[in-house]
Amino acid sequence: MDFLLDAYFYPYLPIELDAETKKDINQKAVRLIQVADWFCKYQSPLNMWKNHPSFLAGEILFFVLCALTFCHAWRHGGRYLYVWIGICIHALNVENLCYWIPDMDNFWQAQGILTFFGARAPLYILLGIYHMFDYTAYVMIQRLRLPWWAEGPAVGLCAVMLDFPYDIMGIKEVWWTWHDTDPNIYDRFYWVPWNSFYFHASFACSFVWILNLSRKYIVDDIYDWKKFPREFLCAFLAGTGAFWLGTIQFALFYHPAHDFFKVHSEITSILFLSFYVVIVWSVDRQSGNPGPARSGNRWWFDELACAVALEYLFFMTLVVIGQPSQIVAEGLHQAVGPCNYTQKVQTPTGLVLQKKMFLCADNYDEGYFDFKCLPGGKLKMPDDGSPLDWYAICGTDYENRAEYIVIVWGACCLFGYIFYNLASWSGETPVIPAKVYGPPRKKPETRGVNPLFPNQPEKIIEPKSTPKGKSPGRKSATAPPTSASPKQLRSRSNKKTD
Structure with missing residues (x-):
């Protein structure tokens, strides 16, 4: 930095700076570069295509899916656009809190084209995953015309159906890594923590609950664009409050059962999702007058x-042609260090659990990556013995690809059919009534009033029309004779008799 400033900055200043001033400027410039580097890192797509092609394809896919959700929100406008904005706030809030709260810091994303917040959040997470899962689920459920309190669980279930193939294939393709010994994500399903499904359902549900409740008391039923501060406030409350309400849902069921009674996370997650299913199914069955919720269009x-079709087709293709054993994912991962260091994990119930502070390179249980592609097949640690958190890992091959194909294809076909019924055999996307502002209407023209008789309209005498082809000021040569008097008529009659 000193060389760059001395060569390209200081010589072009109109004044000469002393050494102390230059030193101070150099330090501030370095600090600015560090902040910019923390905020956003760039990686060449060519490098990603060489080492991690499936992740590059996944990023591009979710950029396209996010654009499709935005097109839908823009086309429908009004409150749908505010839902899309609220999900942006929700994504930023959840991701950053998960990185900054030590008890929840238990996963590390692969490095994308643009990665934000200290190399923790790829752009496709902030503008892709949340919009695809939550916005799509929200709009689909709107077509069912459920009560506002039942929309939350329904949206949560739809978000899980969209997340399911992404979770299974994403971890196998090393799109992210999990903490090895965190008790909250220790129980796995194809290396996916069961709590991941619990997380997506509860947080999407919480977003919809807060959004609906705030709109009930802050805005009117009719959308008014001039009251956009209120509309934005509802979206902001949902985006920032969903994390905390979702955490409460964890604290009410998962943590007591898991932390105190050692119930496996598989049981708590399945029961939690089943409870959501019962709520949605019972409300849908009890609808005495479904109305437009049953008027579908199978060609819709x-x-x-x-977006749903593209996502499912992508993962159905990836599980067949993907080569995870050829992946080299270099980036930020769980720090590798001494194997005997532990740290506390504070749970919402007040119980304190334990997890290892560092990944033990010689003794870990994460079967979706190893270090075989590195020189010597082993991770090289710093000479000073400090922990290492930026390193390369290698993907592993399928133990049974056919099993992955069955579960991914089965889930995509089953969930795709459910979404087809939600979309094509339910009502249309609700149109939110909106107040329309336009130019002032012109007053209707009033007829003239006779001043002598105010109650009677003024008579308008129109001139008689002139026959076509005749001049009004000149008599025609073939004009009929004028009428005769009675005496002349009698005289003419006598002449005819003679």
Whole structure:
């Protein structure tokens, strides 16, 4: 930095700076570069295509899916656009809190084209995953015309159905890594923590609950664009409050059962999702007058239907042609260090659990990556013995690819059919009534009033029309004779008799 400033900055200043001033400027410039580097890191797509092609393809896919959700929100406008904005706030809030709260810091994303917040959040997470899962689920459930309190669990279930193939294939393709010994994510399903499904369901549900409740008391039923501060406030409250309400849902069921009674996370997650299913199913069955919720169009297709189809087709293809054993994912991962260091994990119930502070390179249980592709097949640690958190890992091959194909294809086909019924055999996307502002209407023209008789309209005498082809000021040569008097008529009659 000193060389760059001395060569390209200081010589072009109109004044000469002393050494102390230059030193101070150099330090501030370095600090600015560090902040910019923390905020956003760039990686060449060519490098990603060489070492991690499936992740590059996944990023591009979710950019496209995010664009489709935005097109849908823009086309429908009004409150749908505010939902899309609220999900942006929700994504930023959840991701950053998960990185900054030590008890929840238990996963590390692969490095994307642009990665934010200290190399923790790829752009496709902030503008992709949350919009695809939560916005799509929200709009689909709107077509069912459920009560506002039942929409939350329904949206949570739809978010899990969209997340399911992504979770299974994403971890196998090393799109992220999990903490090795964190008790909250220790119980796995194809290396996916069971609590991941619990997380997506509860947080999406919480977002919808807060959004609906705030709109009930802050805004009117009719959308008014001039009251956009209120509309934005509702979206902001949902985006920032969903994390905390979702955490409460964890504290009410998962943590007491898991932390105190050692119930496996598989049991708590399945029961929690089943409870959501019962709520949605019972409310849908008890609807005495479903109305438009049953008026479907089997040929219906829009941006969100396209997004669901693209996501499922992508993962169905990836599980067949993907080569995870050839992946080299270099980036930020769980720090590797001494194997005997532990740290506390504070749970919402007040119980304190334990997890290892560092990944033990010689003794870990994460079967989706290893170090075989590195020189010597072993991770090289710093000479000073300090922990290492930026390193390369290698993907592993399928133990049974056919099993992955069955579960991914089965889930995509089953969930795709459910979404087809939600979209094509339910009502249309609700149109939110909106107040329309336009130019002032012109007053209707009033007829003239006779001043002598105010109650009677003024008579308008129109001139008689002139026959076509005749001049009004000149008599025609073939004009009929004028009428005769009675005496002349009698005289003419006598002449005819003679």
